[in-house]
Amino acid sequence: MARIRLIDVAELAGVSMKTVSNVVHSYPHVAPALREKVQAAIDQLGYRPNLTARRLATGKTGMIALAIPEIDHPYFSELSRHLAEEATRRGYRVIIEQTLSDPDLERAVLSDREAGLVDGVIFHPVRMETLDIARLDAGTPLVLLGEAAMPVMTDHVMIDNVSAALDATRHLLASGCRRIAFLGVIAADITGSTNQRLLGYQQGLLEAGIRLDPELVFTALEFTAEAGLSSVAEAIERGVHFDGVVCRDDRFAIGALKALHNSGRSVPGDVAVVGWDNTFLAAYTSPTLTSVAPKKTELVAAAFDLLEERIAGYRGVGRHMIAGHSLAVRESAPLTP
Amino acid sequence: MARIRLIDVAELAGVSMKTVSNVVHSYPHVAPALREKVQAAIDQLGYRPNLTARRLATGKTGMIALAIPEIDHPYFSELSRHLAEEATRRGYRVIIEQTLSDPDLERAVLSDREAGLVDGVIFHPVRMETLDIARLDAGTPLVLLGEAAMPVMTDHVMIDNVSAALDATRHLLASGCRRIAFLGVIAADITGSTNQRLLGYQQGLLEAGIRLDPELVFTALEFTAEAGLSSVAEAIERGVHFDGVVCRDDRFAIGALKALHNSGRSVPGDVAVVGWDNTFLAAYTSPTLTSVAPKKTELVAAAFDLLEERIAGYRGVGRHMIAGHSLAVRESAPLTP
DNA sequence: CCGATAATGTACAGCGCTAGAAAGATATTT
DNA sequence: AAATATCTTTCTAGCGCTGTACATTATCGG
CATH class of the missing domain: 3.40.50.2300 (Response regulator)
Known part of the structure; x- marks a missing residue:
C-alpha cells in the first residue's frame, strides 16, 4: 500500500527523476530505448503521479469550482453537466460547491474555501449582492452567472x-x-x-x-x-x-x-x-x-472563456456577456393557436 | 496578486512559521498576546493557507470523488445533493466525476485519474462489471453503489x-x-x-x-x-x-x-x-x-461510513450493505383503490 | 577529422505547509 | 535557591514533483 514515488521508478530504471518525469509527460527528446525501459519500470511498479505534489510544484491545480445554489435543481444540474463536459474538453476538472442560497456559504465561496485549491471559480450567486461580491472578490479568478450581482470589476454572463x-x-x-x-x-x-x-x-x-x-x-x-x-x-x-x-x-x-x-x-x-x-x-x-x-452551452462556453482569460492573467475591468436564448416550442403553446 | 505565504505572516509578526501555523490551527498553547499579534498580521496581509501545500504535507486531501453516469439525471442529482451535504457535515468536499456510462471513462475513474487527488471514491458503475472492477481497484479507498458490480473485496451499498x-x-x-x-x-x-x-x-x-x-x-x-x-x-x-x-x-x-x-x-x-x-x-x-x-440519505450515510473506515485503514474483505426503501404513495396508486 | 549545434540526461533547489525535536521561559515544589 | 515540571516558541526536515542550469553525448557540414 506504500505509494510508489517518482524516485522509486527512477531507481528501478536506473535513471534520474527528471527522465522519468519526461517520460510521464511525453517530452519529445527521450531516446526510444530509454523511454521503453522507464515505461517498463512504471508499469511494473504501477506508478501513478501524485497530483497534489505536481500542483504544488507547478502552481496550477487544473480544477475549477462551480458554485450553485442547488445541485438537484434541474436548471443547475443541467448547467453542471454542460460545464463538466466543457471542463473535460478543456482539460479541467470540476468541483461543485452547493451554497443552498445561504449567504454565509456564498460568502465562503469567495473567501477562504477555494484558496489554492482551484484555478478559478464560476459562481451563480443568489443572495450576495454586487457590493458584497466586489468587497470579497480577491485573488482567485472569478466569473459570475445570473442576474443577482454584477460588480464592475468582475466578469459576468447572463441571458437577456x-x-x-x-x-x-x-x-x-x-x-x-x-x-x-x-x-x-x-x-x-x-x-x-x-x-x-x-x-x-x-x-x-x-x-x-x-x-x-x-x-x-x-x-x-x-x-x-x-x-x-x-x-x-x-x-x-x-x-x-x-x-x-x-x-x-x-x-x-x-x-x-x-x-x-x-x-x-x-x-x-x-x-x-x-x-x-x-x-x-x-x-x-x-x-x-x-x-x-x-443557450446553456453558449453560457457555459462564454463563462469558461472569460475564466480562462482571467487564469491566464487578465486583470482588467469586468466583461459582461450576454448568452443567447430561444423559445423551445412544444404543446402547451404551439406556434399556431 | 503575489500570494501571501505563511512565512510572510511570520516575518511581519516577528515570530516563527510554526507559531503562525499554531494560530491558524487554533493550537491551544499560544500566549493570548502573541496570538493576537499574529492574527493581526494575518488579517492585515489577507493570508489564506495554500491547501495544496497543506495536502502535500499532511497526505490528506479532504476530498472525495463521486463518480456517477449523469449529473443531470434526477436520481443522481438528488444523490449528489445528499452526498454533498453529508460530506460538508463530515468535513469533506466532493468532486463530481461524470462517466456518461462510457466504459473508458468508468475505467479512468479507478485507474490513474484520482491518484493523490482524493481520499476516496464513491462510484456508481453502469458498464464495468465485477471482474473489471476487481482487477482495477487499486490503492484509493472505494465504495460501490448500485447493482452492476460487487467484487468480493470491495465495499458496496445498494437497496434490496x-x-x-x-x-x-x-x-x-x-x-x-x-x-x-x-x-x-x-x-x-x-x-x-x-x-x-x-x-x-x-x-x-x-x-x-x-x-x-x-x-x-x-x-x-x-x-x-x-x-x-x-x-x-x-x-x-x-x-x-x-x-x-x-x-x-x-x-x-x-x-x-x-x-x-x-x-x-x-x-x-x-x-x-x-x-x-x-x-x-x-x-x-x-x-x-x-x-x-x-432511502437516499441512508444510502449515502452507509457509503460514507464504509469509505471513512477504508480511509482510516481498513483493508479487509468487502462489506455489502443494504440501505432501506419505502413506497412514496401518491395519486397514481393510492392506498385505497 | 574538428568545432559547432542539437539531442539527451543529471542534479538539485524550490513550491508552501506540517509536525516532531529541541530550546528557551516561566511557574511550582522541596 | 536549586530542581523539576509546564508552557511557549523556534528550528528544520520532509511531502513528491517540476523546471532550470548544467554536463554529456550524438550529429554534421566543411
Whole structure:
C-alpha cells in the first residue's frame, strides 16, 4: 500500500527523476530505448503521479469550482453537466460547491474555501449582492452567472431576460392570446431576474397595444410548483379571465398546468402556457411545455472563456456577456393557436 | 496578486512559521498576546493557507470523488445533493466525476485519474462489471453503489431491489389490481437492476396466486420516457388488458402516464401506476406518481461510513450493505383503490 | 577529422505547509 | 535557591514533483 514515488521508478530504471518525469509527460527528446525501459519500470511498479505534489510544484491545480445554489435543481444540474463536459474538453476538472442560497456559504465561496485549491471559480450567486461580491472578490479568478450581482470589476454572463420575456410574450400574442398573465412575482426574490422578465412581458403587451392589467400579474409565495399551482388556482377562483401565461420558471409552469387541469381548462385550447429554463421537465409534462431556452452551452462556453482569460492573467475591468436564448416550442403553446 | 505565504505572516509578526501555523490551527498553547499579534498580521496581509501545500504535507486531501453516469439525471442529482451535504457535515468536499456510462471513462475513474487527488471514491458503475472492477481497484479507498458490480473485496451499498419490487407489487394488489404489468425490460440494461425488480414483481404475483402472463412484461428500447410511452401505447394497441403497472424507473412511469392519458384511460381509476426512484419528478406529474423510494440519505450515510473506515485503514474483505426503501404513495396508486 | 549545434540526461533547489525535536521561559515544589 | 515540571516558541526536515542550469553525448557540414 506504500505509494510508489517518482524516485522509486527512477531507481528501478536506473535513471534520474527528471527522465522519468519526461517520460510521464511525453517530452519529445527521450531516446526510444530509454523511454521503453522507464515505461517498463512504471508499469511494473504501477506508478501513478501524485497530483497534489505536481500542483504544488507547478502552481496550477487544473480544477475549477462551480458554485450553485442547488445541485438537484434541474436548471443547475443541467448547467453542471454542460460545464463538466466543457471542463473535460478543456482539460479541467470540476468541483461543485452547493451554497443552498445561504449567504454565509456564498460568502465562503469567495473567501477562504477555494484558496489554492482551484484555478478559478464560476459562481451563480443568489443572495450576495454586487457590493458584497466586489468587497470579497480577491485573488482567485472569478466569473459570475445570473442576474443577482454584477460588480464592475468582475466578469459576468447572463441571458437577456428582458428580450427573452419579450419573445415569450410575442409568441403568445402571435398565437392569438390577448389576456396574458405573468406568473409570478415573488416577495423572496431579490435576484432581479423576475423584474427583468416582467419588464419584457410588459413591453410585449405594449407593442401589441394592450394595457397591462395588474390583475394578471400573479404572485407566488415561494419557488415551487405548489406555490405556482395555488397562485393560479386562486386567480381562477377570483374569476380572473386569461388565455395565456408567461411563467418565470418551469416549476411554476408545471403548477399552472396542474391548476388549469384541475379547473377543467384545456391547455393550450383555453390557456396557452410558456415556461422558463427549458429544463428536461418541459418534455415530461402533459401537455409538453413550451419554454424559454437559455443557450446553456453558449453560457457555459462564454463563462469558461472569460475564466480562462482571467487564469491566464487578465486583470482588467469586468466583461459582461450576454448568452443567447430561444423559445423551445412544444404543446402547451404551439406556434399556431 | 503575489500570494501571501505563511512565512510572510511570520516575518511581519516577528515570530516563527510554526507559531503562525499554531494560530491558524487554533493550537491551544499560544500566549493570548502573541496570538493576537499574529492574527493581526494575518488579517492585515489577507493570508489564506495554500491547501495544496497543506495536502502535500499532511497526505490528506479532504476530498472525495463521486463518480456517477449523469449529473443531470434526477436520481443522481438528488444523490449528489445528499452526498454533498453529508460530506460538508463530515468535513469533506466532493468532486463530481461524470462517466456518461462510457466504459473508458468508468475505467479512468479507478485507474490513474484520482491518484493523490482524493481520499476516496464513491462510484456508481453502469458498464464495468465485477471482474473489471476487481482487477482495477487499486490503492484509493472505494465504495460501490448500485447493482452492476460487487467484487468480493470491495465495499458496496445498494437497496434490496427484489423486496422493493415486491412491496410495489403488493401495494397494487392490495388496492385491487389483478392484471399487473411490468415496464420495462430493456435489452441494453446490463446492470442487473431490472432482473431483480422483475423477480420481486413475480414473487408478488405468486404470493397472490396469480400466474405471470408474459404479455404483461413490457419491453422498452432505451431508458427514456418516450420509450416507456411507446411500449405502453403498443401494448394497449395490441389489446393487452391490465389494471396496474410497476415501472422500473420514474421516467418510464411518466411515459406510461402519458400513454394511458392518450388512450383515454384514467389513472388510477382504470390503471394504477408505480414508479421507481421517487425523484422529484414524481411530485410534478399529474396525477402525482406513487414511487419506490430508496432511502437516499441512508444510502449515502452507509457509503460514507464504509469509505471513512477504508480511509482510516481498513483493508479487509468487502462489506455489502443494504440501505432501506419505502413506497412514496401518491395519486397514481393510492392506498385505497 | 574538428568545432559547432542539437539531442539527451543529471542534479538539485524550490513550491508552501506540517509536525516532531529541541530550546528557551516561566511557574511550582522541596 | 536549586530542581523539576509546564508552557511557549523556534528550528528544520520532509511531502513528491517540476523546471532550470548544467554536463554529456550524438550529429554534421566543411
